[in-house]
Amino acid sequence: MRSTFIAIGIALSWPLSPDAxxxxxxxxGQWRLGFLVGLGLATVLSGMxxxxxxxxxxxxxxxxxxxxxxxxxxxxxxxxxxVIASRVSLALLLSTGLLVTAGYTFNxxxxxxxxxxxxxxxxLAFILLAHLAGGxxxxxLQPVFxxxxxxxxxxxxxxxxxxxxxxxxxxxxxxxALPISTASALVLFLGYDVTTSWPDGGSRLPVLAGxxxxxxxxxxxxxxxxxxxxxxxxxxxxxxxxxAARAIAGEAGRILMGVAVIAGTxxxxxxxxxxxxxxxxSLAAQNxxxxxRQGVFPDGIHVAVFAAIISVMMASGLAGASVLETYIEAAxxxxxxxxxxxxxxxxxxxxxxxxxxxxLAAVTGLLFAGGAVxxxxxxxxxxxxARFLAILLLSVFMVSALWxxxxxxxxxxxx
Amino acid sequence: MNKMLLLAILFVLAFSPVVAxxxxxxxxxxxxxxxxxxxxxxxxxxxxxxxxxxEFKIQGAVRADGADFDSWSKSYPKDARLxxxxx
Numbered sequence: 001m002r003s004t005f006i007a008i009g010i011a012l013s014w015p016l017s018p019d020a021x022x023x024x025x026x027x028x029g030q031w032r033l034g035f036l037v038g039l040g041l042a043t044v045l046s047g048m049x050x051x052x053x054x055x056x057x058x059x060x061x062x063x064x065x066x067x068x069x070x071x072x073x074x075x076x077x078x079x080x081x082x083v084i085a086s087r088v089s090l091a092l093l094l095s096t097g098l099l100v101t102a103g104y105t106f107n108x109x110x111x112x113x114x115x116x117x118x119x120x121x122x123x124l125a126f127i128l129l130a131h132l133a134g135g136x137x138x139x140x141l142q143p144v145f146x147x148x149x150x151x152x153x154x155x156x157x158x159x160x161x162x163x164x165x166x167x168x169x170x171x172x173x174x175x176x177a178l179p180i181s182t183a184s185a186l187v188l189f190l191g192y193d194v195t196t197s198w199p200d201g202g203s204r205l206p207v208l209a210g211x212x213x214x215x216x217x218x219x220x221x222x223x224x225x226x227x228x229x230x231x232x233x234x235x236x237x238x239x240x241x242x243x244a245a246r247a248i249a250g251e252a253g254r255i256l257m258g259v260a261v262i263a264g265t266x267x268x269x270x271x272x273x274x275x276x277x278x279x280x281x282s283l284a285a286q287n288x289x290x291x292x293r294q295g296v297f298p299d300g301i302h303v304a305v306f307a308a309i310i311s312v313m314m315a316s317g318l319a320g321a322s323v324l325e326t327y328i329e330a331a332x333x334x335x336x337x338x339x340x341x342x343x344x345x346x347x348x349x350x351x352x353x354x355x356x357x358x359x360l361a362a363v364t365g366l367l368f369a370g371g372a373v374x375x376x377x378x379x380x381x382x383x384x385x386a387r388f389l390a391i392l393l394l395s396v397f398m399v400s401a402l403w404x405x406x407x408x409x410x411x412x413x414x415x
Numbered sequence: 416m417n418k419m420l421l422l423a424i425l426f427v428l429a430f431s432p433v434v435a436x437x438x439x440x441x442x443x444x445x446x447x448x449x450x451x452x453x454x455x456x457x458x459x460x461x462x463x464x465x466x467x468x469x470e471f472k473i474q475g476a477v478r479a480d481g482a483d484f485d486s487w488s489k490s491y492p493k494d495a496r497l498x499x500x501x502x
Contacts, residue, residue: 097464104468238467320465320501 002140007206008213009143011191013271015214016149016264018101018241019094019328020188021221025240027188028222029231031181036219038181042189043215045182045367047208050192052361053342054204058349066193066342067282073345080288080400083279085392086338089331091276091306092313095269097328099124099310100319102265105242109258120314123262124307127270131303135277138270145267152260153217159256160224160248180378183371189214190335193342194275224248273303290403323384330385330392333372340368446498450474456491458499465502473500 014020027035058069070079103120130138192207221244225234228247234240245257280289280302287294318324343365350358376382449455450473457473459466460481479487481501491497 100464101468104464104470108470239470242470318463320461320463322463324463325467 004206005143006139008210009146009267010194010271010274011207011210012146012150012214013142013268013275014094014191015188015218016146016153016260017094017098017268018105018261018264019098019268021153021241021261021264022238023184023188024218024222025225025234025237025244027181027184028225029229029234029236029240031177032226032231034177035181035185035222038178038185039188039215039218039222041178041182042185043211045186045364045371046189046192046211048360048364049339049343049368050207050211051204052346052357052364053193053339054207055346055350055354055357055361057353057357058346065278065282066338067279067288068286069342069349070345071286071288073348074341076286076288076404077397077400078341080283080290080403081393081397082338082341083283084289084400085396086331086334087276087279088306089327089392090335091272092309093324093327093331095124095272095306096310096313096318097324098265098268100314102262105258105261109254117314117319121311123266123269124310127266127273128303128307130270131273131277132300135274135299138274142267142270142274145263145270148263149260149267150213150217152256152263153221156245156248156253156256156260157217157220157224159253160228160244161220163228163248180374183374186368186371187332187336187375188218190332190339191271191275193339194278273306276306277302287407288400288403290399326381326384327388329379329381330388333376333385334389334392336368336375337372340365340372343368441498449496449498452496454492454495456495456497458497460499460501476500 027038031038053066053069058072067079067083070082099120100116102123103116103118106119107114107116127138130141189211192211221241225240225244229240229244233243237243241261242254242257245253247253249256277299281297283289284292284297285295289297313319343361347358347361347365350361376385379385446457450457457476458479459472459476460479461469462480466478479499481499488497
């Protein structure tokens with residue numbers, strides 16, 4: 001049972017983060033009730049991807065993760081490139097942004113005299129300590145963080161449903177916006193592609209349960225937000241969740257949302273560190289992690305390196321640079337794209353044994369790739385995002401290719 | 416609003432040719448006394464998450480890119496008092 005909660009907690013790392021709440025609020029404001037349709041479609045697609053990626057037939061009796069699925073289906077070089085680039089960019093960039101947001105939330109909602117960056121560093125140190133304590137503490141804390149964030153949001157939804165709305169009747173949406181609203185919603189559910197090393201960490205059930213639960217929460221929050229704030233204000237705000245919480249329950253609403261934001265940040269940063277650790281360890285076990293001998297993966301050291309780099313990025317003022325948002329968007333799109341690639345890998349593994357599942361994998365992969373392309377093409381910083389991704393992927397590709405070449409020359413065994 | 420002012424680091428840029436380049440700090444009480452003045456322009460030059468993650472904004476403040484001073488500074492009268500806050 002505990003491993004089920006951990007699996008759900010990890011799958012909800014990103015959906016419960018404050019950045020996801022901003023996207024949710026903006027989406028609800030922009031597409032109104034139609035965004036709920038987009039959320040529903042995105043949940044179905046995410047469930048399809050989870051079912052494909054976690055198909056037991058692709059794992060050959062093992063507990064499959066992104067690294068081994070991609071290596072088995074597409075070969076070692078694509079596996080190294082996609083996994084290292086997507087996991088490390090998320091761990092460094094998204095975590096930096098989320099910690100900064102949590103710092104401002106604590107400063108402005110709870111303790112005015114406490115420096116926002118001081119709180120960001122405290123949270124980072126706390127999460128780092130949990131990982132350095134052997135990793136088990138980080139795993140056990142994950143469902144606690146997730147449950148706290150869910151509790152805060154669910155309380156606000158109930159308060160919102162129980163109080164009269166102030167923004168008039170709920171508006172509808174135009175159907176042509178459905179493709180872009182669905183693609184935007186797809187990003188909100190990312191995390192179902194991650195497995196843990198716990199006994200049923202690769203099972204599909206906890207993740208599908210998590211997806212259903214988060215859909216309910218997102219729909220409830222979107223509805224009460226639209227009922228209490230004008231849609232345009234939600235669409236344009238950089239903190240729609242805090243505005244909605246204040247509109248629903250005043251100062252008590254702000255405090256509840258503050259708790260949800262800080263717990264959601266802990267869930268996201270801790271969860272993303274766990275995901276990165278798990279993915280890199282899996283690559284190391286297959287001798288696919290540059291700089292690491294096969295099977296050698298010093299536990300916790302990588303998180304310490306992530307924390308050190310994040311500290312430097314925060315101290316250097318990256319939080320105050322708009323380019324951080326571009327990089328975070330790129331990291332999220334790469335995550336979405338990596339799901340498409342994992343579906344493609346599953347298709348190649350399944351096509352000879354299960355034609356029906358292989359077809360599902362191909363369709364799902366194409367839809368996710370299409371979603372990533374749609375989001376990139378509609379983004380105002382599309383060129384910068386594409387440039388960043390090209391440099392990132394090319395750099396990791398070259399380092400990975402060099403590592404494979406060195407291993408081959410040294411007679412290393414890849415599998 | 417008062418809480419937000421506690422966070423602010425304020426700079427005053429004098430536009431007079433005689434004192435051009437003379438930039439001084441302003442504390443929150445001094446700014447509070449000036450709010451509402453007709454020649455006062457408060458410019459919010461916070462960027463990235465410093466701005467987007469913050470709930471508090473000074474009422475009437477205008478967003479501006481601190482690095483792009485030369486372009487927007489010309490749009491204000493020379494005798495205007497420009498107050499920039501960045502944190």
